[in-house]
Amino acid sequence: xxxxxxxxxxxxxxxxxxxxxxxxxxxxxxxxxxxxxxxxxxxxxxxxxxxxxxxxxxxxxxxxxxxxxxxxxxxxxxxxxxxxxxxxxxxxxxxxxxxxxxxxxxxxxxxxxxxxxxxxxxxxxxxxxxxxxxxxxxxxxxxxxxxxxxxxxxxxxxxxxxxxxxxxxxxxxxxxxxxxxxxxxxxxxxxxxxxxxxxxxxxxxxxxxxxxxxxxxxxxxxxxxxxxxxxxxxxxxxxxxxxxxxxxxxxxxxxxxxxxxxxxxxxxxxxxxxxxxxxxxxxxxxxxxxxxxxxxxxxxxxxxxxxxxxxxxxxxxxxxxxxxxxxxxxxxxxxxxxxxxxxxxxxxxxxxxxxxxxxxxxxxxxxxxxxxxxxxxxxxxxxxxxxxxxxxxxxxxxxxxxxxxxxxxxxxxxxxxxxxxxxxxxxxxxxxxxxxxxxxxxxxxxxxxxxxxxxxxxxxxxxxxxxxxxxxxxxxxxxxxxxxxxxxxxxxxxxxxxxxxxxxxxxxxxxxxxxxxxxxxxxxxxxxxxxxxxxxxxxxxxxxxxxxxxxxxxxxxxxxxxxxxxxxxxxxxxxxxxxxxxxxxxxxxxxxxxxxxxxxxxxxxxxxxxxxxxxxxxxxxxxxxxxxxxxxxxxxxxxxxxxxxxxxxxxxxxxxxxxxxxxxxxx
Ligand SMILES: Cc1cc2nc3c(=O)[nH]c(=O)nc-3n(C[C@H](O)[C@H](O)[C@H](O)COP(=O)(O)OP(=O)(O)OC[C@H]3O[C@@H](n4cnc5c(N)ncnc54)[C@H](O)[C@@H]3O)c2cc1C
Ligand SMILES: Cc1cc2nc3c(=O)[nH]c(=O)nc-3n(C[C@H](O)[C@H](O)[C@H](O)COP(=O)(O)O)c2cc1C
Ligand code: SF4
Numbered sequence: 001x002x003x004x005x006x007x008x009x010x011x012x013x014x015x016x017x018x019x020x021x022x023x024x025x026x027x028x029x030x031x032x033x034x035x036x037x038x039x040x041x042x043x044x045x046x047x048x049x050x051x052x053x054x055x056x057x058x059x060x061x062x063x064x065x066x067x068x069x070x071x072x073x074x075x076x077x078x079x080x081x082x083x084x085x086x087x088x089x090x091x092x093x094x095x096x097x098x099x100x101x102x103x104x105x106x107x108x109x110x111x112x113x114x115x116x117x118x119x120x121x122x123x124x125x126x127x128x129x130x131x132x133x134x135x136x137x138x139x140x141x142x143x144x145x146x147x148x149x150x151x152x153x154x155x156x157x158x159x160x161x162x163x164x165x166x167x168x169x170x171x172x173x174x175x176x177x178x179x180x181x182x183x184x185x186x187x188x189x190x191x192x193x194x195x196x197x198x199x200x201x202x203x204x205x206x207x208x209x210x211x212x213x214x215x216x217x218x219x220x221x222x223x224x225x226x227x228x229x230x231x232x233x234x235x236x237x238x239x240x241x242x243x244x245x246x247x248x249x250x251x252x253x254x255x256x257x258x259x260x261x262x263x264x265x266x267x268x269x270x271x272x273x274x275x276x277x278x279x280x281x282x283x284x285x286x287x288x289x290x291x292x293x294x295x296x297x298x299x300x301x302x303x304x305x306x307x308x309x310x311x312x313x314x315x316x317x318x319x320x321x322x323x324x325x326x327x328x329x330x331x332x333x334x335x336x337x338x339x340x341x342x343x344x345x346x347x348x349x350x351x352x353x354x355x356x357x358x359x360x361x362x363x364x365x366x367x368x369x370x371x372x373x374x375x376x377x378x379x380x381x382x383x384x385x386x387x388x389x390x391x392x393x394x395x396x397x398x399x400x401x402x403x404x405x406x407x408x409x410x411x412x413x414x415x416x417x418x419x420x421x422x423x424x425x426x427x428x429x430x431x432x433x434x435x436x437x438x439x440x441x442x443x444x445x446x447x448x449x450x451x452x453x454x455x456x457x458x459x460x461x462x463x464x465x466x467x468x469x470x471x472x473x474x475x476x477x478x479x480x481x482x483x484x485x486x487x488x489x490x491x492x493x494x495x496x497x498x499x500x501x502x503x504x505x506x507x508x509x510x511x512x513x514x515x516x517x518x519x520x521x522x523x524x525x526x527x528x529x530x531x532x533x534x535x536x537x538x539x540x541x542x543x544x545x546x547x548x549x550x551x552x553x554x555x556x557x558x559x560x561x562x563x564x565x566x567x568x569x570x571x572x573x574x575x576x577x578x579x580x581x582x583x584x585x586x587x588x589x590x591x592x593x594x595x596x597x598x599x600x601x602x603x604x605x606x607x608x609x610x611x612x613x614x615x616x617x618x619x620x621x622x623x624x625x626x627x628x629x630x631x632x633x634x635x636x637x638x639x640x641x642x643x644x645x646x647x648x649x650x651x652x653x654x655x656x657x658x659x660x661x662x663x664x665x666x667x
Pocket of ligand 2: 026027028029030061062104166168169219253263264265294295296297316317318319320348349352358
């Protein structure tokens with residue numbers, strides 16, 4: 001075992017339960033249940049894969065206590081005995097690998113949003129905007145408490161080793177606990193003791209039904225990061241009260257829906273790595289029951305340091321275990337460089353809505369574990385040539401090599417990674433360089449011949465005689481605007497790769513994700529934006545500006561054809577980006593078209609609606625608008641030729657790795 005991770009991989013007791021190590025897979029919605037909320041084979045295989053990978057405790061994602069309580073299309077449900085056999089199968093498979101299982105039990109309260117569920121809460125307060133919420137009567141409170149207890153009872157029946165009550169993220173229990181949401185005048189509102197009453201009654205009733213020994217855990221927010229919400233001081237007092245109530249462990253997350261970018265933080269939130277360190281430490285110092293902490297922990301040595309420093313007793317590695325289910329076993333074996341890094345990109349979270357179930361940008365197997373149970377046919381001795389060393393090409397190369405293909409990969413540049421390299425430049429996207437390093441390692445570990453600074457030619461084809469050729473040459477920004485081939489014009493790929501080429505005055509053409517990130521990178525004002533909290537439900541942010549080394553401080557203008565910028569940024573990324581652009585002093589010209597670029601740096605622009613003309617001046621003009629594929633035509637005698645990734649259809653990292661993986665698996 002890796003000796004430097006001794007604490008992380010030592011056992012721990014939670015009440016009567018002994019865990020084999022300190023790694024928790026925290027609850028994360030998957031949308032893999034069936035349309036009634038029952039367990040499917042995919043649910044089982046997804047969690048079993050993480051148990052097999054070594055986690056000590058798996059907490060199954062937020063599971064609803066009643067059919068009308070839904071936030072996700074395929075919300076897991078456990079309110080009737082008919083669900084129990086499915087969960088029993090799930091628990092059995094988690095146990096097979098030595099992990100223990102808990103299940104998170106939820107009522108979404110006023111956040112019951114799918115498709116349009118009844119909105120109830122402590123009071124008529126919600127961040128949803130213009131929505132009426134029914135404040136629960138005492139009788140209704142008691143009924144809901146009983147539903148929580150019944151779900152816990154069914155969980156025990158299914159074999160779960162513990163239950164976790166969902167008291168965080170601004171859902172029903174959290175709404176009662178929060179001074180922001182709970183404005184009641186009766187014994188369920190007002191001081192902390194009263195706001196705790198709903199949860200306390202759930203805990204007491206559960207103990208009565210399931211026995212005092214059955215471990216009950218509670219997930220709470222350390223801080224709600226909302227003005228008027230609960231802050232760490234009161235949470236410390238709350239944790240002490242929960243300990244007195246006989247809770248077996250406290251599981252720490254943070255925030256409410258309107259400040260969600262703290263709880264499931266994107267990489268671009270400054271300080272997101274180990275976000276809860278200080279708050280967790282403050283809580284742990286005051287209680288004796290185990291504390292679980294989550295939030296941006298990606299490195300086993302940081303996890304170990306958290307344990308050593310008394311931050312927590314257990315470390316929840318959420319997205320890290322989506323990206324690499326073998327995180328734990330690789331760490332135990334000291335093979336930490338083999339861990340596929342999570343990018344904190346939130347493709348997993350956004351995919352719950354966009355693609356309806358969880359997928360991962362870097363791990364194409366995540367969310368498809370059941371489908372992929374049968375290994376692909378061997379292809380020993382067959383020869384494969386991959387052209388292009390971006391994520392699509394490298395994923396294809398490693399997947400094919402695992403099947404026995406002899407793979408040669410050609411990359412025209414001196415380094416691997418493709419567009420991942422420039423994409424890694426803006427603040428908070430550095431982990432993309434870890435992904436490049438991981439892929440480089442995979443090339444070596446899978447004995448792939450990598451030819452850098454190399455083009456593929458007809459003569460090479462005659463020598464290698466590939467059976468299959470995969471074209472993964474990516475895409476580049478189109479130079480269609482008049483003057484865009486002048487020397488003072490760079491593509492965003494060039495500008496981010498060689499920032500020293502960029503002058504003082506910059507005009508970025510295109511205000512999509514890449515345009516905004518490029519503008520932000522060059523305009524950062526030499527100051528990091530530390531968001532402290534959300535001021536109100538309208539989303540106004542309170543922040544500090546901290547000095548940083550090597551800030552760019554260029555004078556930047558974005559010119560965008562459409563009426564807004566950053567349209568494709570997800571809901572967690574957008575407010576952070578808007579704030580960074582504003583504090584970086586970026587001028588944003590929307591509904592504006594670039595007509596002509598001149599050699600002396602003048603740029604003619606015109607209002608799309610108004611027709612108003614203006615002349616901008618820049619030292620460097622950066623193209624961040626439309627891209628076109630770079631699909632090559634090869635002189636080859638290979639029997640099969642495929643195009644994958646951006647050179648097939650312009651997409652993102654997830655589509656590139658998906659294409660690479662499935663093409664190589666199925667050829
Ligand atoms: C600035 C920027 C930021 C981005 N940020 C994100 C993000 O945050 N999240 C996200 O999901 N996506 C992002 N993307 C998109 C993402 O990077 C791409 O979708 C992804 O890299 C495509 O992978 P690929 O392997 O198909 O192509 P690429 O990554 O472009 O790789 C293609 C490779 O082929 C090589 N090549 C080309 N022609 C030849 C040839 N003839 N011979 C040999 N080699 C050749 C190229 O040099 C390159 O290395 C970003 C894109 C840009 C431009
Ligand atoms: C896709 C996704 C779904 C999530 N669903 C839940 C959930 O059902 N219940 C919950 O308490 N937290 C949920 N979370 C929050 C995680 O449990 C975890 O606290 C958070 O991702 C921070 O930890 P990490 O940085 O290790 O991922 C979710 C997170 C993600 C990424
Ligand atoms: S989708 Fe992105 S954030 Fe989510 S687990 Fe994968 S790499 Fe991490």
